[in-house]
Amino acid sequence: MGETFLLILLLIDATVRVATPLLLAAFAGMVAERSGVVDIGLEGKMLAGAFAAAAVAAVANSAWLGLGAAIVVSMSFALLHAYACVTHNGNQVVSGMAINILVAGLGPTLAVAWFGLNGITPALEGAGRFIGLNLPMSEWLAPIPLIGPVYAEVVSGHNILVYLTIAILPLVALLIYRTRFGLRLRAVGENPHAVDTAGISVAALRYRAMLLCGFLCGIAGAYLSTAHAAGFVRDMTAGKGYLALAAMIFGKWKPVPTVAACLLFAFADALQIRLQGVVLPGIGEIPVQVIQALPYALTVILLAGFVGRAVAPKASGIPYVKDK
Amino acid sequence: MRKLFAGLVVVAWAAATPATAADVVPGLLFDMGGKFDKSFNEAAYQGAEAFKKKTGIEYLEFEPTNEAQREQALRRMARRGANIIVGVGFSQTSAIETVAKEYPDVKFTLIDGVTEAPNVQSVVFKEHEGSFLVGMLAAMASKTGKVGFVGGMDIPLIRKFACGYEQGAKHAKDGTEVLVNMTGNTPSAWNDPTKGGELARSQFDRGADVVFAAAGATGVGVYQAAKDGGKLAIGVDSNQNHLHPGTMLSSMVKRVDVAIEEAFTDAMNGEWKSGLKVLGLAEDGVGWALDDNNRALVSAEMESALGAARKAIVAGDIEVADYSAGNSCDY
Numbered sequence: 225m226g227e228t229f230l231l232i233l234l235l236i237d238a239t240v241r242v243a244t245p246l247l248l249a250a251f252a253g254m255v256a257e258r259s260g261v262v263d264i265g266l267e268g269k270m271l272a273g274a275f276a277a278a279a280v281a282a283v284a285n286s287a288w289l290g291l292g293a294a295i296v297v298s299m300s301f302a303l304l305h306a307y308a309c310v311t312h313n314g315n316q317v318v319s320g321m322a323i324n325i326l327v328a329g330l331g332p333t334l335a336v337a338w339f340g341l342n343g344i345t346p347a348l349e350g351a352g353r354f355i356g357l358n359l360p361m362s363e364w365l366a367p368i369p370l371i372g373p374v375y376a377e378v379v380s381g382h383n384i385l386v387y388l389t390i391a392i393l394p395l396v397a398l399l400i401y402r403t404r405f406g407l408r409l410r411a412v413g414e415n416p417h418a419v420d421t422a423g424i425s426v427a428a429l430r431y432r433a434m435l436l437c438g439f440l441c442g443i444a445g446a447y448l449s450t451a452h453a454a455g456f457v458r459d460m461t462a463g464k465g466y467l468a469l470a471a472m473i474f475g476k477w478k479p480v481p482t483v484a485a486c487l488l489f490a491f492a493d494a495l496q497i498r499l500q501g502v503v504l505p506g507i508g509e510i511p512v513q514v515i516q517a518l519p520y521a522l523t524v525i526l527l528a529g530f531v532g533r534a535v536a537p538k539a540s541g542i543p544y545v546k547d548k
Numbered sequence: 549m550r551k552l553f554a555g556l557v558v559v560a561w562a563a564a565t566p567a568t569a570a571d572v573v574p575g576l577l578f579d580m581g582g583k584f585d586k587s588f589n590e591a592a593y594q595g596a597e598a599f600k601k602k603t604g605i606e607y608l609e610f611e612p613t614n615e616a617q618r619e620q621a622l623r624r625m626a627r628r629g630a631n632i633i634v635g636v637g638f639s640q641t642s643a644i645e646t647v648a649k650e651y652p653d654v655k656f657t658l659i660d661g662v663t664e665a666p667n668v669q670s671v672v673f674k675e676h677e678g679s680f681l682v683g684m685l686a687a688m689a690s691k692t693g694k695v696g697f698v699g700g701m702d703i704p705l706i707r708k709f710a711c712g713y714e715q716g717a718k719h720a721k722d723g724t725e726v727l728v729n730m731t732g733n734t735p736s737a738w739n740d741p742t743k744g745g746e747l748a749r750s751q752f753d754r755g756a757d758v759v760f761a762a763a764g765a766t767g768v769g770v771y772q773a774a775k776d777g778g779k780l781a782i783g784v785d786s787n788q789n790h791l792h793p794g795t796m797l798s799s800m801v802k803r804v805d806v807a808i809e810e811a812f813t814d815a816m817n818g819e820w821k822s823g824l825k826v827l828g829l830a831e832d833g834v835g836w837a838l839d840d841n842n843r844a845l846v847s848a849e850m851e852s853a854l855g856a857a858r859k860a861i862v863a864g865d866i867e868v869a870d871y872s873a874g875n876s877c878d879y
Contacts, residue, residue, distance in 0.1 A: 344584065347791070452745070453745060457741050457768070458739060497746050498750050500728075
């Protein structure tokens, strides 16, 4: 019992670590799409954030400055996307893809130019990284069965960005559903004409949504390069931006189901890592290939069987052009 | 005007083609993972740089970013006058096979793969022998009796590392448990340090306290996780001891640099031969790294045990199973 219980706790612990960037990116995508802007460039913004965070943290030896730089850079790319798609009514998928491709090449190129390393930034140490925090009371709680280990393994020991994410996500959800800005944001994604008729600027709302989107992607990027890993590596987002988009669609553009979808993806990934080479009672050792296909198989099964129809915000992906 | 143009063409031609047959124009095609992966490709880079330093001869190079570029890059080098081209990594095998036929006068050296052609030299290493030694080291350094292995892409070559490592660990201490994880099934598995870190952490959670990574740039995440968790890690291909002094127990070095320098030098001296070349402990093609960075972690007892094992392997008294021989790890 004891060991299995600990294994489950460690599995949940890993799920939280893997889910953090997914959650941030999925919420970023949600904010953008609820305002009517499809943002396929989550991947690129995250990668740009990861590079900026790692580069600044390496030079300034401060993870916080790195985080700031990541947010600024990611928001700049979000503004670029908004400028192309909102101001000039450009195709949103093309613009997003362009950002992804641009960043994929730009990061490694700048790394070569600035650090003389090919596609990577120097390994971060000490103050250049967000390291795990041991929350107070974990030793005091340790002897208590159930609560002690849960507190020590799952709740405590993460880096500050994980806790920050847990704090930010409900705020974003509240912003979308419980504020005047949120009401307008949702309206502009469903029926921009009505919003415009009410005398509210569609463009300004979408710009603000994109800024928020960039902000969240920046944190996700900084998490990847300065908290989860210790430096930027070429293509280190490894498709997490697209996975986040899938999680958002999976979650029907709503906060709580989106969180559930992200946690599910992260859990499948963590499980996949831990099941390799483990002998299951009664079954024996499962072939690695089967285990590595697990997250994908799980996604297909759930998408096909359990999710049902996912309806996007009506105006999502359509540039708003005023009737003449 | 026309004369000037013709003159320019002559000058350009003279610069691009070798003046005498002895002149060598080397080319180097890296594998995915990049020149500065601190591991396999970086060793190749160092070998080519060493050649350049000694002879002053520049070399052509290319880093592919997708599969389709491999053949293109080889052709382009051959067309630009390269007469000895080294392809690094098993994934170059089919590309070299194809292009070697198109350019029968160009010499090709394939590292880590085997293909038969009159103008191709295949260089393979006995990774299992080197892995055996670091496996012994891991088992002797482990306090829990559990050691880990993180592989990159799941291919027979990486299984060969894992198999030798496991044998070495069990040879040093009977009953040592070896946890084996692979990062993925695609070439992107060489470039995923966050996943590498997670894999290492999962092994530490299961009780391992030494981990050996044979995973290209993914290994960077493994070594970082070991450092963060206060565990020991073993590097691969290049000497990676300097990455985290104090938690890098050693590195299983594979002298890709020597192989490449040799290929270039032999081609220059006209001593290059096609066919299969196998480098093991006896040829110093593989080994383990001991320097100032890991001196404190390696006891005299470990060092002498490894020295004895090395001698026994070279003499044939210890036979290390080669996974690639039968695609199974039987010993």
